[in-house]
Amino acid sequence: MASTDAQKAARAERALLAGAAPDVAEALTGWLGRLGHERRLSPKTREAYARDVATFLGLLARQIGHGPTLGDLGALEPRDVRAVIAARRAEGIEPRTQMRFLAAARSFARHLEREGRGKVGALTAVRGPRVPRTLPRPLAPGDARALADPATRAGDAREPWILARDAAVIALLYGSGLRISEALGMMRRDMPEPGRGDQIVVHGKGGKTRMVPVLRPVIEAVDAYARACPYELEPTAPLFRGARGGPLSPRIVQLAVERMRGALGLPDSATPHALRHSFATHLLGRGGDLRSIQELLGHASLSTTQIYAAVDTETLMAAWKAAHPRATAK
Structure with a gap:
C-alpha cells in the first residue's frame, strides 16, 4: 500500500x-x-x-x-x-x-x-539565486474543452464510473481554475446538486477558503460521476474516489490527462495544472480583470496573477489596435 x-x-x-x-x-x-x-x-x-x-x-x-x-x-x-x-x-x-x-x-x-x-x-x-521567470503554458480553448469532454473517452476500456470521475475532475480544474489538491480535497457536500446552486467553497493553501463559481456543465459532470460511483459518497467524505474506494490520488488524475493528451495529440505541457493556467488566461482574454482572477485563483498577491497578462499578448495587441486613435494611422 x-x-x-x-x-x-x-x-x-x-x-x-x-x-x-x-x-x-x-x-x-x-x-x-x-x-x-x-x-x-x-x-x-x-x-x-x-x-x-x-x-x-x-x-x-x-x-x-x-x-x-x-x-x-x-x-x-x-x-x-x-x-x-x-x-x-x-x-x-x-x-x-x-x-x-x-x-x-x-x-x-x-x-x-x-x-x-x-x-x-x-x-x-545573503540573496538567493536568481530564478528565471517562466510563463504558464495554457491550452487552446478547444483543447481544454476536449480534455474535459466525456465524449472524447470513447473506446477507453476502463469502467464507466472511472471515466465519469476523470471527466468530472478535469472539468472542475478547467471550469473553476482549481489546484488539483483543491479539487481532490472536496467533500460531497461541497458540490451543489444540479439546479441548487452555482458556487463552491474551496479550501486552498494555508487553510484559506474562497468562493468560486461553478458552471452548470461542471455540476452535471460531477453529478453524473456521483450517480455512477459504486461507493457511498457521504457528505463529509472525499468526493472523488480511487478504484478501491479511498481518496483519489493526484497521480491518477495526472495519468488520466496523459492518456487523454496522447489520444488528442496534445503536447506534454497539457497537464492538470495547465488547465488552471488555461482557466485564468482564457478569462483574461475574454475581458476578465486581474483583481477578480486573483480572487478566483486564490492568489495571495496580485503580482502572482499578473503573469497571465504576459501570456495573453495577442488579446492585448488586439485591444490596442481597436482602442488607440493612431493604431490604424497610415
Whole structure:
C-alpha cells in the first residue's frame, strides 16, 4: 500500500530530528509543530520543509565538522551560507529548488528569533539565486474543452464510473481554475446538486477558503460521476474516489490527462495544472480583470496573477489596435 503524504512527512520530520544536535532538535520540534498547527501547511509541504532544513544542517555539519548547535547557527557568517548554496549548486540543483531550500531554512531561523533562541542573521543577509521567470503554458480553448469532454473517452476500456470521475475532475480544474489538491480535497457536500446552486467553497493553501463559481456543465459532470460511483459518497467524505474506494490520488488524475493528451495529440505541457493556467488566461482574454482572477485563483498577491497578462499578448495587441486613435494611422 502506498504511503500517504502524512506518513512521508512524519518520516522526513523524524529523520530531521534524529540528525540534529539536542538544542536544535528541541527548537525544530517547536517549529514543525507550528508549521502543522498554526500555519496549517499540507503534509507534502511540511515534508519538503523538513527535508530542506535537514539538507541545510547536513551541509553545515560538513563545513564545521559536527552537527551545528544553536550557538553555531547564531555565529554563521554570510560566507558560510554562500558556501552552502555553492555546494547545492555543485550538486546540479536548479535555482527554483535552491530558493525553496533557503525559504525553509529562513522559516526555521524566524522561529528561533520569535522564540528568543537566537538570530541567524546570515540567512537574511545573503540573496538567493536568481530564478528565471517562466510563463504558464495554457491550452487552446478547444483543447481544454476536449480534455474535459466525456465524449472524447470513447473506446477507453476502463469502467464507466472511472471515466465519469476523470471527466468530472478535469472539468472542475478547467471550469473553476482549481489546484488539483483543491479539487481532490472536496467533500460531497461541497458540490451543489444540479439546479441548487452555482458556487463552491474551496479550501486552498494555508487553510484559506474562497468562493468560486461553478458552471452548470461542471455540476452535471460531477453529478453524473456521483450517480455512477459504486461507493457511498457521504457528505463529509472525499468526493472523488480511487478504484478501491479511498481518496483519489493526484497521480491518477495526472495519468488520466496523459492518456487523454496522447489520444488528442496534445503536447506534454497539457497537464492538470495547465488547465488552471488555461482557466485564468482564457478569462483574461475574454475581458476578465486581474483583481477578480486573483480572487478566483486564490492568489495571495496580485503580482502572482499578473503573469497571465504576459501570456495573453495577442488579446492585448488586439485591444490596442481597436482602442488607440493612431493604431490604424497610415
